[in-house]
Amino acid sequence: MAKVKYYYDPENLAFTKIKTKKGRKIGVIVLFLVAAALFGFLCFVVLLNTPFFETPKDRLQAREIEYMKLQYEVLNRKSALMEEALSSVEDRDNNVYRTYFNSVPITDEQRKAGFGGVNRYKGLDNYDNSELVKNTTRRLDVLSKELVIQSKSLDEIAKLAKDKAKLLTAIPAIQPVKNEDLRHMASGFGYRSDPFTKIRKFHAGMDFSARTGTPIYATGDGVVTVADANSSGYGNHIVIRHGYGYETLYGHMSKYKARAGQKVKRGDIIGYVGSTGRSEAPHLHYEVHKNGTVVNPLNFYYGNISAKEYILISKLANQENQSLD
The missing domain is CATH 2.70.70.10 (Glucose Permease (Domain IIA))
Known part of the structure; x- marks a missing residue:
């Protein structure tokens, strides 16, 4: 049962019953509902930004990130195998082919030049997996340049091989006096x-x-x-x-x-x-x-x-x- 409220009327020297207007009641109810809705929305936002609450979209993104990490690990393992194979070719190039044709070997500084000093990967900073992405990108860039240099070197060796007969007759290979x-x-x-x-x-x-x-x-x-x-x-x-x-x-x-x-x-x-x-x-x-x-x-x-x-x-x-x- 709702409480009845009164107020004292000094003119009539009597207590008079307070009558609540119907419109005011509705306003109070609406205000309560609005405040409750705002409070609920704020609680929802807070829950969304806590690690204890994951949406289906968050779980999907987490799986994609883990898959990306796995792909980068596979890429790094393949890069390691390519680097090993390329290193073997470079070694034969310098110590077998170029020695045979009396050509100057290509130094490691020449093969890896251009990747020091300036941070060319600045655009990859400030991400959760920045170091993984940067290191892999740098590794692939170095490998790509080494492959280009080695390809040019083999073209040069192929040309030397074609000119082998001329080269061998050109080398000063005898004593000038018998x-x-x-x-x-x-x-x-x-x-x-x-x-x-x-x-x-x-x-x-x-x-x-x-x-x-x-x-x-x-x-x-x-x-x-x-x-x-x-x-x-x-x-x-x-x-x-x-x-x-x-x-x-x-x-x-x-x-x-x-x-x-x-x-x-x-x-x-x-x-x-x-x-x-x-x-x-x-x-x-x-x-x-x-x-x-x-x-x-x-x-x-x-x-x-x-x-x-x-x-x-x-x-x-x-x-x-x-x-x-």
Whole structure:
């Protein structure tokens, strides 16, 4: 039973019954319902954002994330197998193919260049699995670049293989003076005593001591680019460009038998031993250059001497004696 409320009327000196308007009752009821609805909505929002309450959509997204992680793990395992296989190809490329064709190996820095410093994966930051995605993406990018470099390298090796016959004839592979014509191996490649100043300095070639007029042979096929006495110290000398980065120099000749622009074959006589220029006695000063850098000629005498002769020449050439120029 609803309570009856009264109020005191001082004019009539009596208590009068309070009559509640019907519209006010309805307003109170509506206000209550609205407040209850807002409270319920707030509770629903709070429940949605707690880990204790999962909607079907949340469960679907969670499964998709786990599946994505699994796919990335599978991708990383496949990448590891590809990296292992590529590493084996790179090793053969550097240590077998390029060695065989006398080509400069590709360094690890060249193969992996361009992936340090700047953060190229900044757009993948601030996600729940950012590190997993970034590491996998970086790994695939490095692998892709290495594959491109290796593909180009194999194209180069294929071209070298086609030119193998030319390459093998171009390599300076014989001694420029025959063993039977040698008096002795005067001086080898490396630091030697200068015959004029007696100061120890670098000797960029090998000296073959022989009688004046002893024939000098081209050590590989090529084109004579220099045949004059214009270079200080070498006297009458010849330079042959063999191609594939190889050049040879023959100094202190008594006279030439080749001219600039002439094509020569390995074994052709190009001049004769002498003592022109800065020379202490009749001999041939011989140099080998590869890609602009002087290298030890001793590494190339495999075309016309035996293993026993090579060992003997190697011992003589490696003695730190006095050069003849």
